[in-house]
Amino acid sequence: MSSRIVGQVKRVNGPVIEAMGVSDARMLELVRVGESGLIGEIIKLSGSGATVQVYEDTTGVAPRDAIYGSGLPLSLELGPGLIGTIYDGIQRPLERLLELSGRFIERGIHAEALDRKRLWSFLPESGLSIGTELEPGAILGRVQESSSIEHRVCVPPDMGGTLSFLAPAGDYRVDEHIATLDGPDGARQLTMIQRWPIRSPRPVLGRRPLTIPLITGQRVIDTLFPLAKGGTVAIPGGFGTGKTMTQHAIAKWCDTDIIVYIGCGERGNEMTDVLNEFPKLIDPRSGKSLMERTILIANTSNMPVSAREASVYTGVTLAEYYRDQGYHVAVMADSTSRWAEALRELSGRMEEMPAEEGFPAYLPTRIAEFYERAGYVDTLSGLEGSVSIIGAVSPPGGDFSEPVTQHTKRFVRCFWGLDRQLANARHYPAISWLDSYSEYLEDLKPWWEERVGGEWAQAREEIMGLLQKEVRLLQVVKLVGPDALPDSQRFVIELCSLFKNAFLQQSAFDDVDRYSTIEKQLRMLLIITLYWRRGQAAIKRGVTLVKLKRVKAVQEIVKMKFTVPNDAVEDFDRLAARLERGIDQLEAIYA
Amino acid sequence: MPEANEALARGEARRRLMSGREYVGASRIDGPLVFVRNTHPVGYRELVECVDAEGKARLGMVLDTSDEVVVVQVFEGTDGLTMPGTKTRFRGKSLTLGVSERMLGRVFDGLGRPLDGGPAPIADTDMDVNGRPINPTAREYPRDFIQTGISSIDGMNTLIRGQKLPIFSGNGLPHNELAAQIARQAKLRGGATDFAVVFAAMGVKHDVARFFTRSFEEAGALDNVALFLSLADAPSIERIITPRSALTLAEHLAYDKGLHVLVVMTDMSNYCESLREISTLRGEIPSRKGYPGYLYSDLAELYERSGMIRGVKGSITQLPILTMPNDDISHPIPDLTGYITEGQIVFEREMHGRGIYPPVAGLPSLSRLMKDGIGEGMTREDHPHLASQLFAAYSYVKDVRNLASVIGEEELTPLDHQYMEFGEFFERKFVSQGKSEDRGIEQTLDLGWEALKLLPAEELHRVSEEELNAYYHGDRDQ
Ligand SMILES: Nc1ncnc2c1ncn2[C@@H]1O[C@H](COP(=O)(O)OP(=O)(O)O)[C@@H](O)[C@H]1O
Numbered sequence A: 001m002s003s004r005i006v007g008q009v010k011r012v013n014g015p016v017i018e019a020m021g022v023s024d025a026r027m028l029e030l031v032r033v034g035e036s037g038l039i040g041e042i043i044k045l046s047g048s049g050a051t052v053q054v055y056e057d058t059t060g061v062a063p064r065d066a067i068y069g070s071g072l073p074l075s076l077e078l079g080p081g082l083i084g085t086i087y088d089g090i091q092r093p094l095e096r097l098l099e100l101s102g103r104f105i106e107r108g109i110h111a112e113a114l115d116r117k118r119l120w121s122f123l124p125e126s127g128l129s130i131g132t133e134l135e136p137g138a139i140l141g142r143v144q145e146s147s148s149i150e151h152r153v154c155v156p157p158d159m160g161g162t163l164s165f166l167a168p169a170g171d172y173r174v175d176e177h178i179a180t181l182d183g184p185d186g187a188r189q190l191t192m193i194q195r196w197p198i199r200s201p202r203p204v205l206g207r208r209p210l211t212i213p214l215i216t217g218q219r220v221i222d223t224l225f226p227l228a229k230g231g232t233v234a235i236p237g238g239f240g241t242g243k244t245m246t247q248h249a250i251a252k253w254c255d256t257d258i259i260v261y262i263g264c265g266e267r268g269n270e271m272t273d274v275l276n277e278f279p280k281l282i283d284p285r286s287g288k289s290l291m292e293r294t295i296l297i298a299n300t301s302n303m304p305v306s307a308r309e310a311s312v313y314t315g316v317t318l319a320e321y322y323r324d325q326g327y328h329v330a331v332m333a334d335s336t337s338r339w340a341e342a343l344r345e346l347s348g349r350m351e352e353m354p355a356e357e358g359f360p361a362y363l364p365t366r367i368a369e370f371y372e373r374a375g376y377v378d379t380l381s382g383l384e385g386s387v388s389i390i391g392a393v394s395p396p397g398g399d400f401s402e403p404v405t406q407h408t409k410r411f412v413r414c415f416w417g418l419d420r421q422l423a424n425a426r427h428y429p430a431i432s433w434l435d436s437y438s439e440y441l442e443d444l445k446p447w448w449e450e451r452v453g454g455e456w457a458q459a460r461e462e463i464m465g466l467l468q469k470e471v472r473l474l475q476v477v478k479l480v481g482p483d484a485l486p487d488s489q490r491f492v493i494e495l496c497s498l499f500k501n502a503f504l505q506q507s508a509f510d511d512v513d514r515y516s517t518i519e520k521q522l523r524m525l526l527i528i529t530l531y532w533r534r535g536q537a538a539i540k541r542g543v544t545l546v547k548l549k550r551v552k553a554v555q556e557i558v559k560m561k562f563t564v565p566n567d568a569v570e571d572f573d574r575l576a577a578r579l580e581r582g583i584d585q586l587e588a589i590y591a
Numbered sequence B: 001m002p003e004a005n006e007a008l009a010r011g012e013a014r015r016r017l018m019s020g021r022e023y024v025g026a027s028r029i030d031g032p033l034v035f036v037r038n039t040h041p042v043g044y045r046e047l048v049e050c051v052d053a054e055g056k057a058r059l060g061m062v063l064d065t066s067d068e069v070v071v072v073q074v075f076e077g078t079d080g081l082t083m084p085g086t087k088t089r090f091r092g093k094s095l096t097l098g099v100s101e102r103m104l105g106r107v108f109d110g111l112g113r114p115l116d117g118g119p120a121p122i123a124d125t126d127m128d129v130n131g132r133p134i135n136p137t138a139r140e141y142p143r144d145f146i147q148t149g150i151s152s153i154d155g156m157n158t159l160i161r162g163q164k165l166p167i168f169s170g171n172g173l174p175h176n177e178l179a180a181q182i183a184r185q186a187k188l189r190g191g192a193t194d195f196a197v198v199f200a201a202m203g204v205k206h207d208v209a210r211f212f213t214r215s216f217e218e219a220g221a222l223d224n225v226a227l228f229l230s231l232a233d234a235p236s237i238e239r240i241i242t243p244r245s246a247l248t249l250a251e252h253l254a255y256d257k258g259l260h261v262l263v264v265m266t267d268m269s270n271y272c273e274s275l276r277e278i279s280t281l282r283g284e285i286p287s288r289k290g291y292p293g294y295l296y297s298d299l300a301e302l303y304e305r306s307g308m309i310r311g312v313k314g315s316i317t318q319l320p321i322l323t324m325p326n327d328d329i330s331h332p333i334p335d336l337t338g339y340i341t342e343g344q345i346v347f348e349r350e351m352h353g354r355g356i357y358p359p360v361a362g363l364p365s366l367s368r369l370m371k372d373g374i375g376e377g378m379t380r381e382d383h384p385h386l387a388s389q390l391f392a393a394y395s396y397v398k399d400v401r402n403l404a405s406v407i408g409e410e411e412l413t414p415l416d417h418q419y420m421e422f423g424e425f426f427e428r429k430f431v432s433q434g435k436s437e438d439r440g441i442e443q444t445l446d447l448g449w450e451a452l453k454l455l456p457a458e459e460l461h462r463v464s465e466e467e468l469n470a471y472y473h474g475d476r477d478q
């Protein structure tokens, strides 16, 4: 621990400490408090006073305890060994803490984020030689970090110079000297570890428009409200409506290279669940275990509040680090409301003037800054990468008019609103087709067109139109009963109900249904619109709705999500043929 | 880090030296809070003794500490304390509870002192009542099915060992009966286990405590029960510490002694009110309905003290009970609870009015851990789909009933009539049962299929063809 004392404790109020006698502390400097060395950060300086936000339980901290400065801002250790690890909100490796302090997390324990003993096989980048001028971000070498991820060891973004040493291929520890750069400030020795402050976005060369979808395998998302790679989305919903399940499903099946999953102020068992399940699940694209592409951050609801505040920045900084190596990364934050509430609690303890519902006035700025860190970029190293942010929001009482939901809505471009009624009816995912939207839709259409032609956009619009129509028809039914409607209109209701059962509902627990490839999604959608067109025509010819519903193939449509696996989409041709035949036969009777 | 621990020990030792000091006089007394000036440096959340004029020591805890004033919350209330006459001793450590297995069969107050006239049990070890966060990597994911014998729980909202599953109730609804029935009937399939019940009562009346005691007594289980009672006539501030004492003992029994512990905590609403009281007194900026912004974290500190630990035999299953003010599930107390717990059993007054016991609302109730504890090898292979289908059908019943109330029942389609019948059967035969009726899981699931048989097979989208053949058509042919 540093012995540079920067001040003394004056007052302890939960995680907020007021300091006195502060001389040379810096804003956002990482500090250690008291003899047990609790980790904190200077968040306010005024005269000889300062405010310190402490990331551990402050029980036992007393006035006049010393505060030690570190001279550095709260930063992450970045390098090989991050993938597959579970950290707390300030990047302490939880498995290591378990070894150090047992099942309960004691105060004042520290552990290095990256394992110093582990050897990595480093392969220097070809084409580099002594004397090469290296820009910030240039790739120095490669390390196979996990079976799915090749770690690209780069020059830190704030450094550059002439290469005067590059380690030969071989096994190295993360803190071993692998390169030297001569710059204007002299020679800089580099290891595989970089440090980066969590609150500063990492620089990029440029941002690109978002034109590629982030495929999640969840039909209601990919087909109705798609997210773009590099995009942002909020999932608001009351408790039990399916925020966590949706986040888990995306973390498991989405087509990004890397997942950073932040459990921010939520349940311990949910993290355990991920820890148990992910190693066993196989990523359908790489054929490797899902844990080989996942980093977990767990700051559960019973862990210190301030670390909850830091955890989302920790997560997004890790994501940017891999983006800079040319990867597509998805960040899930469950739940951003707990982060906002942590801000509120800290602000309250600092006796700041509250704005709405006790939240500090800077809440919208913080939310905006966080989501701004998403994007599809050209990296300093000359590669393409993206960070997409998927934030759960937990509105009190499930009421979306509250400040966190409202402000988040301003800064995200995609919104998957979870509906209590749907969740109660066990219609999962309970993503409302009426409240949700995606502003990426238009920008993603060309991608779909290139892959499958115009069919996708057309079918999607057709079905969205029907869902809107259904709302009006259901209002009529509520007043006068279904019998008052002609079969042609009841068929709209019938078709929507089929679409909800057969397509929108997707069980996270069923081995076949838990994710659908876009091919399967499209085929399912097309069968349903086929049924719509043929059924409509049949009813015009006098076929009754009751008869139509009994067509065997219609019953099969309802269960096709379970019966047709992703690798057997040709089954849909046969199903479509059976449907046509069934309706042909019916029509023949009525003709 | 050993050096850090040594340093900590040095600091603590120094403070312990000063901890003997007694300060005479308080600068302010406000509700349960005592303000003391000019003290030595006192640690945050340190244990405090406030001695009144008669020489009786009352326990408290430091809520806020600075070089000017220390704010102490006194768990036994401040009645009768005077500003000049109050002596304060800071103990240099946090509040601990001496725990041992011998506490089973005994009755304590909220701070763990005997109320049953017996001697204080000899403690095996002292544990910090505030607990410590469990490292998520130390947890074992709970997946063992507990059969409660209650269909609406076992069939639809399955309780899992190590789960935290609250009952969201209202005044006058039979939540105590249900909690007692669960405590009496709960068993693992395939055998008896070492179990214990820890009961924490906060601000409830004497007759509630008596009801539970009698119920355990009748079941012959009183020797496996420890009660922590902070009843309505005890100082309201004591409720803050009661669940912590109870959970501290539970942790000892579960993780040190390998017992499977069921913790019943009632009424969490009273607990939250005490918390609000203190927050208001301290002039903190409230969030919703005057409750402090940290209510979520505070409740999480309690509810997260449940579960299972890798490599340890015991478990803590929590059954918190709360009464929803005005039956409003969006009130901060049930709302924040639901955000933390692993589901909720919600009571519906209207069902109670129709004589249905337990009045478990079909739709808002949920068990989040159910998915991993049911199905083949655990309950029965048809269970997951059956439950999902019952939920879907019952949800449609609610729509049909709404429709019927507008257009009249006669106007319903024949299919909707079938749904009405299904709804009636589901509530009267499946949900409703006796207060000591203990149904096996098979019986519960079979009853579920009975209900589904009132609907045409084409309506049952959520069950598989094989399940229909085995359970729906199968019986009908006989
Ligand atoms: N896609 C899904 N498939 C099946 N069940 C689901 C799905 N989404 C949610 N659920 C059910 O809803 C419960 C609550 O979901 P969860 O995501 O934990 O809610 P939240 O995070 O919004 O509180 C889950 O335990 C599960 O039973």
Ligand SMILES: [Mg+2]
Pocket (backbone or CB within 6 Å): A243, A244, A245, A266, A334
């Ligand atoms: Mg959740």
